[in-house]
Amino acid sequence: MGKHILVPVGRFRFDLNDITIEPVQFLYMFANFLFFPTFQALIFNKVCLQTHDADFCSELQNNETFKENHTSENHDITAETSHWILKTNIALTAPSFFMVTLFLGPLGDKIGRKIPVLLPCIGALFSFIACLLNAKFMTASLYYLLVGPLVNGFFGGYIAAIMASFSYVGHVSSPESKMMRLGIIEAMSFLSGTIGVFVSGVMLDKQGFIFIFATLIVVISLAIIYTIVWVENIRSHIQDAENVGCSAFLVKFFKDSFSCVVRQRESRVFSSLVLLVISINMVMLCTTGDMDIALLYLKENLNFSQTLFGYFKGLDNFLRGITLITVLPLVKRFTSIRDLPLVLVGFISFAVNFVVLGVASTQWMVFLAAVLGMLKGVPSAGIRAMMSSMVSQDEQGRLFGIVAASESIITLIASVLFNELYPATVHIFPGLCYMLGAGLILLMFLLILYLHCTLPSDMPQMSYQTVVEDPQLQISDSDIPSSLTAEA
Structure with a gap:
């Protein structure tokens, strides 16, 4: 307004x-x-x-x-x-x-x-x-x-x-x-x-x-x-100077999105960016797999009712949210801990959460898993922050566009993997899917640990600046108000 x-x-x-x-x-x-x-x-x-x-x-x-x-x-x-x-x-x-x-x-x-x-x-x-x-x-x-x-x-x-x-x-x-x-x-x-x-x-x-x-x-x-x-x-x-057709415009955007990831960059930025994209997708794979099988797993093996399942997932979301809203900002404000060590701690919490869920024999152990996994939201936030700092202001949309697209593919892969594996292994070991997820998380832990040990602490980060909208470029009263600024 x-x-x-x-x-x-x-x-x-x-x-x-x-x-x-x-x-x-x-x-x-x-x-x-x-x-x-x-x-x-x-x-x-x-x-x-x-x-x-x-x-x-x-x-x-x-x-x-x-x-x-x-x-x-x-x-x-x-x-x-x-x-x-x-x-x-x-x-x-x-x-x-x-x-x-x-x-x-x-x-x-x-x-x-x-x-x-x-x-x-x-x-x-x-x-x-x-x-x-x-x-x-x-x-x-x-x-x-x-x-x-x-x-x-x-x-x-x-x-x-x-x-x-x-x-x-x-x-x-x-x-x-x-x-x-x-x-x-x-x-x-x-x-x-x-x-x-x-x-x-x-x-x-x-x-x-x-x-x-x-x-x-x-x-x-x-x-x-x-x-x-x-x-x-x-x-x-900022408007495109070239007036191209719809199909050409879509192809251009598709190419620009991928070029944002694969373009050559200084220092070790390129390899680090690729590894971070892989890591965030593995987080999405494990998260999606859990969402797909959790209700079936808990109903079939631990006699969870729909109400009890709602209590469990509610607690899980609340603890993860309250951690990111309160604990993480306090840690960043009063300590000098970098992002990657926090991501490592989050991965440990994530893996422990999956292991306890996989071996749970009673309902209280499932709720314990939610408490132990309260830091599992940290890796996603930390990795996205690291990726954002490695690209310039005008590449933010393209970077997160390709990340979102890759996450949609990973969501599909996770559904195939977990929904096919769970029915096939439920008689052997019902929690095998969660053990598989814990293994993938530990692999990502090792990958982030490698980045933490190899990335220079003074690695340059992209600077940002605000560009005030030219009043002559305001489109109408329904567009962005003059009191707000737009990113370049």
């Missing part, structure tokens, strides 16, 4: 104009965290109803004695559910990759940042409507489960929403406020995740699928309305 709206808070005055897409991020992430376990449970129910009646499926989920007496049927249904989770992930991830790499970034650069923020919300709305219809007609074909993820994928999906949020905040933030404002965006994800997964089990047990999907439709509709009414369509003052 062009006009400042000041709200007195004690001795301070808070400008509502400083609120941009933070509410969108909160609502979108809350909806997704509430959606994911609910969608997995919906798939389980629909798979069960393909071969059994409603009474059998209800008893299988709510009666532990009945479940123990039908172990074989439960395993078959769980395995088929895992395969359908994989199919829905493919339907979401494949189009998301092309959306992020070829369309979303160029669209934001050409016509403004508002549309890329809006599109993933619209895709999520169609996805929730499709799931509501699937819940209404439970005995319909399982292939209808693919409709929502496909539509959501063509609108960019989860990764596009994250990329659009960071691009928007990075555009309107000064160098001095960038870390704080990006931290607030991260905090929105943690807070919404804590609430979303915490209430998902309770809502599903008490209200059912249709109520949850209707709630999701309302939540994401609020995000869409807020974006349309409040969010500014900010644009960069």
